[in-house]
Amino acid sequence: MLEELTEIKIARRDLLVNSLKGGGALVLGCSLPIDALMAQTSDAFPAARDLDPSKLGTWIAVHQDSSVTVYWGKMDMGQGVDTAIAQLAAEELDVNIERVNTFFGDSFVAVDQGGASGSTGCSNSGVALRQAAAEARLVLVEKASARLGVPVEQLTVNDGVISAINDASKKISYGDLIGNDFSTVSLEWNGRYGNGLGLKGRAKIKDFSEYKVVGTSVGRKDLPGKIIPETEFAAHVRVPGMLHGRMVRPPSAGATIASVDKASISHIRGAQVVVEKDFIGVVAENEWDAIKASRELKVNWDESDAGFPTTSDELHDYIRQADVEKSEADTEIGDVDATISGSGHVVKAEYEWPFQTHARMGPALGVADIKGGEGTVWTDSQKFYDGAILAAKFMGVFEKDKEVPVRAIWAPGPGSYGRSDSGDGVADAIVLSMKTGAPVRVQWMRSEGHAWDPKGPASVISTRGAIDSSGKVTAYDYHLKGFSRQDVSSREDGPGETLAGHLLGHDRPRRWTMQQPANSYGFENKRHRWSSIKSLRDMASPLRTSHFRDPYGPEVHFASESFIDELAYATGDDPVAFRLKYVTDPRDTAVIKAAAELANWEPRTAPRKLKGADGVLIGTGISYAQRNNATNAVVAEIEINPRTGKIWVRRFFVGSDYGLIINPFTLDRTIEGNLIQSTSRTLFEEVRFDRKTVHAVDWASYPILQSVDTPEEVKITKINRPELGPKGAGEPVMRVVPAAIANAVFDATGVRIRKIPLTPSRVKAALDMA
Amino acid sequence: MSKKFTLNVDGKSHVIEADPDMPLLYALMNDLEKKGPKFGCGLAQCGACTVIQDGVAIRSCVTPVSAVTGNIRTLDSIGTKENPHPVQKAFIEEEAGQCEYCINGWLMTAVAFLEENPKRTDAEIRDLLAGLQCRCGTHMAILRSVRKAADEMAG
Numbered sequence: 050m051l052e053e054l055t056e057i058k059i060a061r062r063d064l065l066v067n068s069l070k071g072g073g074a075l076v077l078g079c080s081l082p083i084d085a086l087m088a089q090t091s092d093a094f095p096a097a098r099d100l101d102p103s104k105l106g107t108w109i110a111v112h113q114d115s116s117v118t119v120y121w122g123k124m125d126m127g128q129g130v131d132t133a134i135a136q137l138a139a140e141e142l143d144v145n146i147e148r149v150n151t152f153f154g155d156s157f158v159a160v161d162q163g164g165a166s167g168s169t170g171c172s173n174s175g176v177a178l179r180q181a182a183a184e185a186r187l188v189l190v191e192k193a194s195a196r197l198g199v200p201v202e203q204l205t206v207n208d209g210v211i212s213a214i215n216d217a218s219k220k221i222s223y224g225d226l227i228g229n230d231f232s233t234v235s236l237e238w239n240g241r242y243g244n245g246l247g248l249k250g251r252a253k254i255k256d257f258s259e260y261k262v263v264g265t266s267v268g269r270k271d272l273p274g275k276i277i278p279e280t281e282f283a284a285h286v287r288v289p290g291m292l293h294g295r296m297v298r299p300p301s302a303g304a305t306i307a308s309v310d311k312a313s314i315s316h317i318r319g320a321q322v323v324v325e326k327d328f329i330g331v332v333a334e335n336e337w338d339a340i341k342a343s344r345e346l347k348v349n350w351d352e353s354d355a356g357f358p359t360t361s362d363e364l365h366d367y368i369r370q371a372d373v374e375k376s377e378a379d380t381e382i383g384d385v386d387a388t389i390s391g392s393g394h395v396v397k398a399e400y401e402w403p404f405q406t407h408a409r410m411g412p413a414l415g416v417a418d419i420k421g422g423e424g425t426v427w428t429d430s431q432k433f434y435d436g437a438i439l440a441a442k443f444m445g446v447f448e449k450d451k452e453v454p455v456r457a458i459w460a461p462g463p464g465s466y467g468r469s470d471s472g473d474g475v476a477d478a479i480v481l482s483m484k485t486g487a488p489v490r491v492q493w494m495r496s497e498g499h500a501w502d503p504k505g506p507a508s509v510i511s512t513r514g515a516i517d518s519s520g521k522v523t524a525y526d527y528h529l530k531g532f533s534r535q536d537v538s539s540r541e542d543g544p545g546e547t548l549a550g551h552l553l554g555h556d557r558p559r560r561w562t563m564q565q566p567a568n569s570y571g572f573e574n575k576r577h578r579w580s581s582i583k584s585l586r587d588m589a590s591p592l593r594t595s596h597f598r599d600p601y602g603p604e605v606h607f608a609s610e611s612f613i614d615e616l617a618y619a620t621g622d623d624p625v626a627f628r629l630k631y632v633t634d635p636r637d638t639a640v641i642k643a644a645a646e647l648a649n650w651e652p653r654t655a656p657r658k659l660k661g662a663d664g665v666l667i668g669t670g671i672s673y674a675q676r677n678n679a680t681n682a683v684v685a686e687i688e689i690n691p692r693t694g695k696i697w698v699r700r701f702f703v704g705s706d707y708g709l710i711i712n713p714f715t716l717d718r719t720i721e722g723n724l725i726q727s728t729s730r731t732l733f734e735e736v737r738f739d740r741k742t743v744h745a746v747d748w749a750s751y752p753i754l755q756s757v758d759t760p761e762e763v764k765i766t767k768i769n770r771p772e773l774g775p776k777g778a779g780e781p782v783m784r785v786v787p788a789a790i791a792n793a794v795f796d797a798t799g800v801r802i803r804k805i806p807l808t809p810s811r812v813k814a815a816l817d818m819a
Numbered sequence: 820m821s822k823k824f825t826l827n828v829d830g831k832s833h834v835i836e837a838d839p840d841m842p843l844l845y846a847l848m849n850d851l852e853k854k855g856p857k858f859g860c861g862l863a864q865c866g867a868c869t870v871i872q873d874g875v876a877i878r879s880c881v882t883p884v885s886a887v888t889g890n891i892r893t894l895d896s897i898g899t900k901e902n903p904h905p906v907q908k909a910f911i912e913e914e915a916g917q918c919e920y921c922i923n924g925w926l927m928t929a930v931a932f933l934e935e936n937p938k939r940t941d942a943e944i945r946d947l948l949a950g951l952q953c954r955c956g957t958h959m960a961i962l963r964s965v966r967k968a969a970d971e972m973a974g
């Protein structure tokens with residue numbers, strides 16, 4: 050996924066930081082207990098650092114006890130990426146993994162590498178830091194060479210101790226070499242911030258054949274503190290003088306404020322209303338008082354222009370008929386139209402995907418302390434660097450290419466899977482703090498987390514294929530029509546991208562970005578087109594759309610891989626054999642074979658309609674897709690209760706290739722998490738709405754997968770390709786699951802269901818019709 | 820009107836001042852500064868706020884402070900890094916959870932039913948954990964962890 054990068058330098062602000070909180074005491078090259086460094090409580094900041102990306106010291110510090118701190122400009126939300134970064138650095142530096150800590154989550158301490166984005170934690174930022182670590186080792190070894198009088202080639206490093214290969218008595222530790230300051234060592238920086246930030250240097254990266262730490266299952270470093278529980282989450286941040294804020298949302302989408310009866314909450318201790326244009330919230334010293342005030346405040350809403358032009362029931366016909374804002378073909382090989390119109394055997398199908406909500410485990414949370422043209426924001430957002438830019442823009446103090454006078458601090462929160470509500474929560478906190486002059490903590494309520502986050506876009510996907518008399522596919526046509534995946538940006542760096550900004554009337558950019566299938570099918574004539582349509586409300590819409598884990602991936606590949614299955618059967622081929630016949634990338638071939646082998650795939654050219662005990666319908670389906678140089682194939686084995694239509698995915702079999710595997714144990718869990726979340730989206734999830742408002746407001750109105758729905762088994766074959774380096778694993782397998790399940794439904798029943806979610810009622814209705 | 824309440828939490832007694840209808844969760848997070856229980860829904864639908872009252876897992880987000888009568892245990896007190904509870908130990912070994920925001924609910928619910936009776940079948944464990952949410956989709960590792968802890972506790 051390409052991010053639109055904001056090329057901004059978030060740089061040294063020592064004075065500001067020190068004046069804010071007294072500062073910490075990290076000095077490059079000095080030993081400091083790492084716990085103290087990591088203690089990012091609201092009243093103990095680490096000192097701001099020089100953040101010139103072209104200086105080695107910006108990225109790495111080696112301390113007197115030979116421990117190492119790596120400064121990382123993304124963050125981890127439980128997939129173990131910070132641990133993987135530590136592994137990459139430990140490997141290049143030749144130190145034990147225990148010595149390496151990954152510092153992240155503070156815009157004054159680590160350079161912006163894009164936050165969590167596009168599964169690029171290892172593939173981009175990890176590769177940059179690996180180079181920095183190799184460079185640090187080289188610098189230290191050269192220094193040791195001078196001290197010991199031994200040529201560099203005759204030195205070896207073992208857990209941070211540099212010694213002469215021929216004379217073990219000649220040795221010195223990294224810690225003893227301190228006094229050298231990496232801030233004077235230059236790296237070649239490609240001039241970019243964000244995901245694309247790259248570093249080059251003199252040092253040669255270790256050959257993978259020598260790996261000792263990379264490829265091993267180091268335990269997640271963050272985990273014990275969250276289970277024992279000592280870790281401070283963003284929800285625990287408390288700032289002196291802080292007020293608790295809650296927002297007040299309208300009864301219908303786009304309703305405006307006619308009048309506010311402030312006296313309606315005068316009986317609640319210290320409660321104040323903050324209202325400007327259509328932005329309305331309350332603050333109070335005590336959290337429960339703020340909640341009560343938000344519930345009891347009387348607002349007269351003007352609903353004359355509120356609501357949506359359609360409902361969730363009619364949505365897909367609405368999409369079919371909607372005016373197109375922008376249309377493009379991302380892939381166009383040969384002449385698809387001529388081939389199809391000249392063909393005697395054309396297969397067509399249309400697929401539908403609903404709006405889905407991120408519904409993070411905890412709704413949005415933001416804390417902001419804005420004063421006198423400066424400030425600090427605390428957030429659990431995966432794009433936390435944007436929080437500082439966002440605040441500066443709300444404050445009107447943002448200048449391009451200048452230092453941002455706001456510090457953004459990240460702390461753990463509920464898992465975030467793209468552009469969730471977190472950026473909107475920060476925006477609310479910023480506005481409330483600006484208006485009250487006090488630090489404000491805003492916690493959204495559950496209904497807001499479901500109903501008011503940016504949604505995963507709904508779409509209709511039309512496909513056509515032409516088959517010649519020999520059974521060969523001669524043309525493949527694919528057209529995605531739906532809402533933009535960046536109706537609001539995946540970045541959160543401008544008021545116009547946030548709900549608060551919309552309510553305050555800030556200008557907002559409009560973008561028409563979509564997605565195409567990612568595969569290596571070598572059809573002679575092949576086209577991937579998309580058409581993007583306007584959101585259902587222009588401003589402050591609860592159905593504004595943005596990135597939701599693997600943006601447009603599940604939607605697009607539900608359709609493309611269901612249709613590949615349809616083509617396979619139409620040509621009289623087995624779905625696995627068909628895919629193997631047409632894929633042209635050997636890595637794709639390998640994962641498809643691996644998944645099929647794990648599943649003991651039984652070739653078929655018609656649905657098998659197997660029955661198990663109690664008459665349950667049993668089927669298996671396969672699907673595969675690439676994503677940014679990773680590739681996965683999944684076989685789903687399902688059971689359907691014929692009386693209720695309920696689907697249970699009993700087993701998943703996965704063939705995966707993420708290039709270099711850094712940590713196999715944690716990678717398995719990352720894959721499992723994707724499989725389950727994607728299964729949930731496939732089977733259960735749809736945002737329901739009527740002409741007035743959104744009705745997905747909690748876990749009852751928007752259920753997700755439960756313990757009882759969990760598969761019995763997940764089997765994974767991971768193909769390790771160290772020569773390729775790490776490819777992101779955070780989300781690529783997400784997109785493969787929906788079609789695997791839908792294809793299994795076909796195998797079990799002979800019925801093709803082309804609409805998500807595959808709820809019991811939809812499946813039952815389809816079975817009854819068959 | 821706010822009143823004084825005495826809460827017995829993690830073996831200590833605390834006097835707090837609050838509205839009688841304020842849910843216990845806010846006392847735990849704000850007055851007692853507990854790190855385990857989290858706000859997930861406030862509707863008894865997710866379990867993120869779970870604590871154990873006299874051996875029974877309850878949802879502190881819908882339990883008014885005025886209704887708290889027994890001894891409350893939170894995740895903060897069930898184990899230490901040196902001596903984790905068997906359920907905590909299993910969750911760490913299995914790397915259950917991702918963001919860990921939900922994990923308090925799964926852990927505390929499992930602690931309550933395994934301390935009551937550690938001999939549980941896989942099907943029972945699935946049933947007893949129904950109604951807890953995990954948006955990161957880490958159910959596989961959670962179920963493996965609870966199985967492992969149950970086996971260890973059953974001895």
Ligand code: FES
Nearest residue numbers: 859860865866880
């Ligand atoms: S926060 Fe209590 S059940 Fe969700």
Ligand code: FES
Nearest residue numbers: 917921953954955
């Ligand atoms: S681990 Fe993130 S919600 Fe469960």
